Amino acid sequence: xxxxxxxxxxxxAYVGYIERTGLAEYRKTPGNLGAQMWTRDLGDxxxxxxxxSWWASIDVIRAFAGEDIERAVFYPEDDSYLIERELTVTHxxxxxxCG
Numbered sequence: 001x002x003x004x005x006x007x008x009x010x011x012x013a014y015v016g017y018i019e020r021t022g023l024a025e026y027r028k029t030p031g032n033l034g035a036q037m038w039t040r041d042l043g044d045x046x047x048x049x050x051x052x053s054w055w056a057s058i059d060v061i062r063a064f065a066g067e068d069i070e071r072a073v074f075y076p077e078d079d080s081y082l083i084e085r086e087l088t089v090t091h092x093x094x095x096x097x098c099g
Contacts, residue, residue, distance in 0.1 A: 001092070002051045002072050004085040011039050011047040014081040018051070021075040026053055031060030046083065061091070 006014045015037055026032045035053035042048060055061045061069045070088045078085070 002086055002089045004049050004078075004082045005042075005046050006049060006081050006083060008041055008045055008047045010081055011041075011049065014049060015039065017075075017077060017081065018049075021077075022051065022073065025073075026064065029060065029064045031056035031063065058091075065089075 018037060023035055023037070026035045033054035033056060035051065038050040038052065040048045040050075055064075058069065065071070065073055069091065072085070072087055072089050074085075
């Protein structure tokens with residue numbers, strides 16, 4: 001899971017950009033089980049963007065992110081959108097699934 005913040009008037013453009021870059025890279029990585037982007041208008045001109053992805057194993061995450069799986073992966077145009085960002089990602093293990 002990763003979070004960043006963009007100006008609300010740029011949220012749709014940023015989501016489209018990440019669809020073409022980050023989410024496309026996820027899909028190309030064998031063992032990626034899916035991903036979603038969530039947005040939330042904070043009401044102050046900023047929107048929070050959260051990316052959640054599912055992976056088959058830690059080794060699959062390494063294949064995507066490199067050896068340091070805690071470090072967030074960024075793309076060339078992120079700086080033109082992000083006004084704040086987490087530099088790390090968090091990893092969780094599914095303890096129960098109600099699906």
